[in-house]
Amino acid sequence: MVGHVEYCLDNVDSATRRRLGGLDEVPVTEQRCLQRCGDCYSGPFLVVDGELRTAETHGALLNALREDE
Amino acid sequence: MNVLFVSIDSLTRHFLDVYPDRDVEFDVETENIDRFAERATVFDTHYAGSLPCMPARREWLTGTQEFLWRPWGPIEPFDDPLPRLAREDGVLTQLITDHFHYFQHGSHGYYEDFNGFEFVRGHEYDAWQTAPQDPPEEVYQQITNVSADDPRGTGYLNRSQYARNVADKEATDETEFFAPQVFSKTADWLRRNQDWDEWFCYVDSFDVHEPFHVPEPYASLYTDEDPRDPELVNWPFYGRVDEGQSELTERQVDFVRSQFAGKVTMVDRWFGRVLDALDETGAWEDTAVVVTSDHGHYLGEHGWVGKPGAPLYDVLARTPLFIWHPDSPRRGERVDSLTSAVDLYATIIDFLGLEVTRTRHSRSLLPVLEGRSDDHRDWALYGYWGSSVNVTDGQYTYMHPCDESVDAYCHSTEMMSAYGWFTPREPQRDAESGAYLPYTDSPVWRYEAPSNPRHVEPLLFDVTEDPEQQRNLVDEDGEAVREMQRLLREALTDLEAPEKEFERLELAPRPS
Numbered sequence: 001m002v003g004h005v006e007y008c009l010d011n012v013d014s015a016t017r018r019r020l021g022g023l024d025e026v027p028v029t030e031q032r033c034l035q036r037c038g039d040c041y042s043g044p045f046l047v048v049d050g051e052l053r054t055a056e057t058h059g060a061l062l063n064a065l066r067e068d069e
Numbered sequence: 070m071n072v073l074f075v076s077i078d079s080l081t082r083h084f085l086d087v088y089p090d091r092d093v094e095f096d097v098e099t100e101n102i103d104r105f106a107e108r109a110t111v112f113d114t115h116y117a118g119s120l121p122c123m124p125a126r127r128e129w130l131t132g133t134q135e136f137l138w139r140p141w142g143p144i145e146p147f148d149d150p151l152p153r154l155a156r157e158d159g160v161l162t163q164l165i166t167d168h169f170h171y172f173q174h175g176s177h178g179y180y181e182d183f184n185g186f187e188f189v190r191g192h193e194y195d196a197w198q199t200a201p202q203d204p205p206e207e208v209y210q211q212i213t214n215v216s217a218d219d220p221r222g223t224g225y226l227n228r229s230q231y232a233r234n235v236a237d238k239e240a241t242d243e244t245e246f247f248a249p250q251v252f253s254k255t256a257d258w259l260r261r262n263q264d265w266d267e268w269f270c271y272v273d274s275f276d277v278h279e280p281f282h283v284p285e286p287y288a289s290l291y292t293d294e295d296p297r298d299p300e301l302v303n304w305p306f307y308g309r310v311d312e313g314q315s316e317l318t319e320r321q322v323d324f325v326r327s328q329f330a331g332k333v334t335m336v337d338r339w340f341g342r343v344l345d346a347l348d349e350t351g352a353w354e355d356t357a358v359v360v361t362s363d364h365g366h367y368l369g370e371h372g373w374v375g376k377p378g379a380p381l382y383d384v385l386a387r388t389p390l391f392i393w394h395p396d397s398p399r400r401g402e403r404v405d406s407l408t409s410a411v412d413l414y415a416t417i418i419d420f421l422g423l424e425v426t427r428t429r430h431s432r433s434l435l436p437v438l439e440g441r442s443d444d445h446r447d448w449a450l451y452g453y454w455g456s457s458v459n460v461t462d463g464q465y466t467y468m469h470p471c472d473e474s475v476d477a478y479c480h481s482t483e484m485m486s487a488y489g490w491f492t493p494r495e496p497q498r499d500a501e502s503g504a505y506l507p508y509t510d511s512p513v514w515r516y517e518a519p520s521n522p523r524h525v526e527p528l529l530f531d532v533t534e535d536p537e538q539q540r541n542l543v544d545e546d547g548e549a550v551r552e553m554q555r556l557l558r559e560a561l562t563d564l565e566a567p568e569k570e571f572e573r574l575e576l577a578p579r580p581s
Contacts (some may be wrong), residue, residue, distance in 0.1 A: 004312055004313050006308075006313050006314060008488070009488050009519055009521055010486070010487070010488035010489045014519070017519070027312075029308075029309075029312070029313060030378070030521070031307075031308065031377065031378050032377075032378045032453070032456070032488055032521045033307070033488060033490075034306070034307075034308075034314065035226075035306055035307060037225055037226040037489065037491050037492055038218065038222070038224030038225040038226045038227055038492075039224065040489060040492070041224070041225055041489065041492040041493070042224055047313065047314050050313060050314040050316065
């Protein structure tokens with residue numbers, strides 16, 4: 001069960017931002033910067049319960065979140 | 070007149086005895102800052118402008134209140150940086166710093182105009198040491214409290230860089246640490262450059278900035294903990310202290326505060342060497358000395374740590390400012406006039422006697438220092454680009470939220486990254502170009518990026534009655550809200566802020 005999701009504004013496109021903002025079942029925090037600049041530059045990521053998660057796409061990260069629920 | 074400018078980064082002012090805005094659990098030793106404050110003019114109501122680090126430096130060095138137009142970025146071709154103006158007038162200019170941001174992606178143009186610059190290597194993410202391959206575990210464990218960067222990773226801004234950089238520093242030898250080196254080199258420079266007719270020395274100490282990794286005796290000065298306990302972090306992530314990757318236990322918060330306080334004392338002791346050099350060389354008689362900071366740092370206040378996406382309370386926005394001017398009748402006095410970081414540009418121009426007719430958004434403090442005026446400015450604006458906009462009249466602080474559905478415009482001659490400040494830039498394919506800025510006829514790129522609200526509702530505090538900003542007056546003092554909104558609109562209009570800002574802030578359009 002996921003407790004908290006954080007994402008960087010610079011790491012998401014507007015569609016992903018909307019999808020993350022629409023997640024009702026889990027608290028989501030948008031940050032201007034999560035100080036994960038290297039990971040942010042490398043590709044999509046989320047911080048889930050304090051832990052870094054990366055994937056090829058944000059869709060894959062969001063799908064993985066659903067599987068955790 | 071010579072000018073010595075000293076920035077002590079992240080010097081949260083209520084940790085200083087000089088500024089007892091709120092209680093601190095330690096009696097933080099700052100005998101040298103106290104010693105300088107007794108001699109100088111102390112500004113009680115001084116505010117940051119554009120935040121964080123490099124935007125503050127563009128305010129100081131070019132007089133530009135940049136956060137209404139662009140985020141963290143380079144000196145622009147249409148700027149007139151202080152070191153360039155000074156050297157063109159025959160003034161020797163020198164930069165002494167350990168601030169890696171000057172040399173990082175996204176912020177060039179700041180050091181290049183100085184006749185000389187000294188860069189003390191190794192702080193924070195400074196791309197310096199590559200060995201040992203495995204960074205010292207003792208340091209590495211304490212600089213991150215959650216899933217760490219891969220210690221062998223080659224990506225940008227890996228925290229293991231800092232651990233490698235300090236691998237050869239002895240935890241008990243403070244002379245090897247950063248502020249001691251910066252201020253020692255400053256004292257040395259002052260002694261060795263007395264033959265020059267006129268100089269401008271710009272000292273930018275990255276300390277007290279994180280990581281709060283300090284040598285003894287400072288590490289143990291304000292805590293009974295073992296300062297090398299791996300469970301105790303000294304480089305916390307920014308954010309709420311009660312959730313997410315920035316979550317800290319009460320014990321961890323206490324420890325971080327103790328290390329910050331220790332670092333303040335270390336900075337102070339070595340800043341004292343600079344004062345000693347001024348004493349020994351007799352430079353006080355023909356030297357103006359400015360000491361300030363770019364912003365504060367949340368250390369649990371209001372439930373936050375670092376410089377996160379939080380409302381800009383005075384912990385971050387209200388900054389220390391001390392100015393020694395040998396001819397000022399206000400030496401040793403306190404001044405409560407409202408002043409802004411951007412004002413230091415025109416002030417230093419006046420100190421150096423440069424013939425500059427336009428100082429963009431900057432208003433010289435010389436009339437205040439000469440005792441000719443206390444009425445310096447009616448408002449001070451401050452904020453991060455693309456976010457809330459904040460205004461103060463010196464009594465009230467008003468934080469005005471933005472509509473996150475309306476993007477902000479980024480203006481620059483470069484395709485700078487709106488939020489990814491430290492990594493390589495990428496093309497802004499939707500950019501348009503034109504002479505959009507009110508203070509230059511130079512064309513710039515203009516492109517949109519998302520707004521980043523820090524709070525949904527407006528916040529209003531009377532900081533003369535409530536310096537800790539605990540009581541939001543928005544629902545109980547409608548008159549003050551209206552007045553501060555009027556002041557915000559007046560300030561944005563005076564500065565000819567982009568129409569887009571009025572739209573983003575849901576204010577009536579700017580008068581044409």
